Amino acid sequence: MTTPVCPSASTAAKPAAKPAAQYVPYAAQAPYPPYTSFSSYVRARGPVLLRTARSLTANPSDAEDLLQTALTKTYVAWDRIEDHRALDGYVRRALLNTRTSQWRKRKVDEFACEELPEPAGLPEPDPAERQVLHDAMWRAVMRLPDRQRAMVVLRYYEDLSEVQTAEVLGVSVGTVKSAVSRALGKLREDPELSPAR
Numbered sequence: 770m771t772t773p774v775c776p777s778a779s780t781a782a783k784p785a786a787k788p789a790a791q792y793v794p795y796a797a798q799a800p801y802p803p804y805t806s807f808s809s810y811v812r813a814r815g816p817v818l819l820r821t822a823r824s825l826t827a828n829p830s831d832a833e834d835l836l837q838t839a840l841t842k843t844y845v846a847w848d849r850i851e852d853h854r855a856l857d858g859y860v861r862r863a864l865l866n867t868r869t870s871q872w873r874k875r876k877v878d879e880f881a882c883e884e885l886p887e888p889a890g891l892p893e894p895d896p897a898e899r900q901v902l903h904d905a906m907w908r909a910v911m912r913l914p915d916r917q918r919a920m921v922v923l924r925y926y927e928d929l930s931e932v933q934t935a936e937v938l939g940v941s942v943g944t945v946k947s948a949v950s951r952a953l954g955k956l957r958e959d960p961e962l963s964p965a966r
Contacts, residue, residue: 839863
């Protein structure tokens with residue numbers, strides 16, 4: 770009879786047999802028994818409860834997740850719910866509490882600060898001041914000689930090009946350029962327009 774050199778090696782080579790209790794099917798391992806009454810309740814009231822969940826959140830996918838969470842809480846408490854006629858109220862309360870909890874845990878992307886990050890825009894001009902300037906400009910244009918006034922009106926009020934202005938007045942393009950240049954010089958020197966500069 771031979772004895773093993775290392776008795777612990779022979780026992781380590783063989784895995785220890787597991788007790789039969791550890792090979793229980795997964796369904797039997799569930800901490801809560803299956804409730805047929807819960808399944809029938811969800812089938813009957815699911816669409817109504819989903820509408821309630823959709824009223825609590827804008828995203829339909831979030832509403833489905835919210836309802837699943839509320840139904841899970843209801844399933845866990847199924848044995849403790851005494852009056853099954855009030856299940857809708859229980860699930861609605863679970864929906865509301867879950868949504869409130871999600872809302873409280875949400876990440877806040879806005880922070881209060883002393884200075885506004887947006888640059889201040891330019892203030893809008895006062896309409897009354899714009900009208901005063903418009904009237905002063907028109908009076909200054911009316912003080913120009915007839916030919917210069919016609920060229921300024923065609924070029925800047927009617928938005929014609931120098932060529933188009935020359936065609937309308939029957940003069941050369943050079944005449945339009947020189948007359949308009951002189952007219953603008955007079956407008957720059959007009960005393961009524963000096964406060965606007």
